[in-house]
Amino acid sequence: MAPAYLATVPALRRVARWAPVALFSSGIVAGDKPVLVRDFVKSALYDPNHGYFSKRSGPVGVLDSAIRFNQLEGRSSYMKHLDKLYKKHDIAWFTPVELFKPWYAHAIAASILRTANLSVPLKIYEIGGGSGTCAKGVLDYMMLNAPPKVYNNMKYISVEISSSLAEKQLETVGEVQSHLSKFTVEHRDATDRTGWGSKNPQPCWVLMLEVLDNLPHDLVYSKDQVSPWMEVWIEKVNGSSQVSEVYKPLQDPLVSRCSEIVSMNEQNPSLREKLSFAAKGIFSKVFPKPRRAWLPTGCLKLLDTLHEALPSMSLIASDFSYLPDVSIPGDRAPLVSSKVTRILLFLTIWCNFFNKAVSGVN
Numbered sequence: 001m002a003p004a005y006l007a008t009v010p011a012l013r014r015v016a017r018w019a020p021v022a023l024f025s026s027g028i029v030a031g032d033k034p035v036l037v038r039d040f041v042k043s044a045l046y047d048p049n050h051g052y053f054s055k056r057s058g059p060v061g062v063l064d065s066a067i068r069f070n071q072l073e074g075r076s077s078y079m080k081h082l083d084k085l086y087k088k089h090d091i092a093w094f095t096p097v098e099l100f101k102p103w104y105a106h107a108i109a110a111s112i113l114r115t116a117n118l119s120v121p122l123k124i125y126e127i128g129g130g131s132g133t134c135a136k137g138v139l140d141y142m143m144l145n146a147p148p149k150v151y152n153n154m155k156y157i158s159v160e161i162s163s164s165l166a167e168k169q170l171e172t173v174g175e176v177q178s179h180l181s182k183f184t185v186e187h188r189d190a191t192d193r194t195g196w197g198s199k200n201p202q203p204c205w206v207l208m209l210e211v212l213d214n215l216p217h218d219l220v221y222s223k224d225q226v227s228p229w230m231e232v233w234i235e236k237v238n239g240s241s242q243v244s245e246v247y248k249p250l251q252d253p254l255v256s257r258c259s260e261i262v263s264m265n266e267q268n269p270s271l272r273e274k275l276s277f278a279a280k281g282i283f284s285k286v287f288p289k290p291r292r293a294w295l296p297t298g299c300l301k302l303l304d305t306l307h308e309a310l311p312s313m314s315l316i317a318s319d320f321s322y323l324p325d326v327s328i329p330g331d332r333a334p335l336v337s338s339k340v341t342r343i344l345l346f347l348t349i350w351c352n353f354f355n356k357a358v359s360g361v362n
Contacts, residue, residue: 034235034246036255038297041216046161046189053162060165061091062131062172066101096318097134097209105137108316112138112205113146115314122146122154123204125310127190127302128211129158130165132172138207139179156183159190191215191302196309204310208317215298217334218255221247222291229293231255258295262332292330 035043045052063085072078085094097104116122122142129135135156142151160166166185173183188195219232230247237244250256306313328334 034233037219038216040234061089061094102137105134106141109138109141124156126207132169158185193305203312206313206315212319218295218297254297258297294332
């Protein structure tokens with residue numbers, strides 16, 4: 001078997017023998033060329049043939065009816081009810097906009113209606129609209145509460161990378177016939193600048209609910225406390241159906257820029273930081289400790305694209321402010337879960353998610 005961890009430097013390829021084996025399914029690595037971790041993750045999540053979000057059944061749940069919160073006696077009662085819902089529907093998760101429908105979407109719509117410039121037609125983009133619950137809730141609210149001219153002239157565009165979810169959104173919004181003339185789904189990758197066409201200076205709204213946490217990350221690695229960071233790439237193992245990690249010097253513009261934004265490489269260190277770095281250099285020779293860090297390059301790319309394509313947008317983004325019990329190695333590591341016998345289990349090895357994503361196990 002080829003070595004599991006390889007470090008690549010100019011004119012040199014060497015084995016990092018301290019590292020454990022890290023092997024992945026190669027079904028999401030096309031060809032023989034290495035790919036960045038973010039491209040590996042993107043394929044595992046969104047590839048039309050084997051992507052986690054591309055299955056028609058999908059991991060995102062849809063409630064048959066809204067939860068009647070006035071019949072629940074506090075948090076404990078709510079958690080018990082939620083457990084019953086998960087067992088009944090046998091899916092990976094429900095989104096907040098689904099659990100709190102229609103009120104979650106209504107609150108967003110009320111905020112837009114209260115602050116939007118209604119002298120121009122209202123245009124709303126939603127990225128990663130899931131099952132269409134938010135779109136329908138917003139359109140419902142506008143139909144009932146906005147001036148007729150606002151509702152009749154508004155446009156709601158869903159940008160959805162998953163073909164199966166795009167179909168589901170049309171079904172959900174189509175439950176109210178009048179909504180269909182205002183609603184369209186564009187099946188494309190929102191991070192791709194070309195899909196947005198020319199720059200649109202007109203005011204608009206962009207909704208991203210639980211989107212940022214689902215965007216691909218990159219991974220960087222350093223062999224000890226002071227060595228330079230290196231990009232992590234994924235490549236196939238020769239003569240094997242598995243793949244391994246390869247380390248290369250920082251060269252990808254998005255990875256380099258993101259590392260600067262999160263202050264991984266200080267440009268003008270203070271005297272204290274210089275002394276600390278020198279101490280780490282001495283300590284690392286005696287007790288070398290490899291480092292790993294995750295970079296939200298997918299988030300950065302999407303925000304860059306939106307800022308360039310829609311410079312007058314108003315953004316509403318809702319996401320997690322805290323991730324509990326993260327055990328995947330590395331700073332800013334993601335939290336990955338898998339549904340096994342209706343119990344959510346946190347995975348400690350990040351590659352397990354991608355293997356399960358490809359094989360269809362939730």
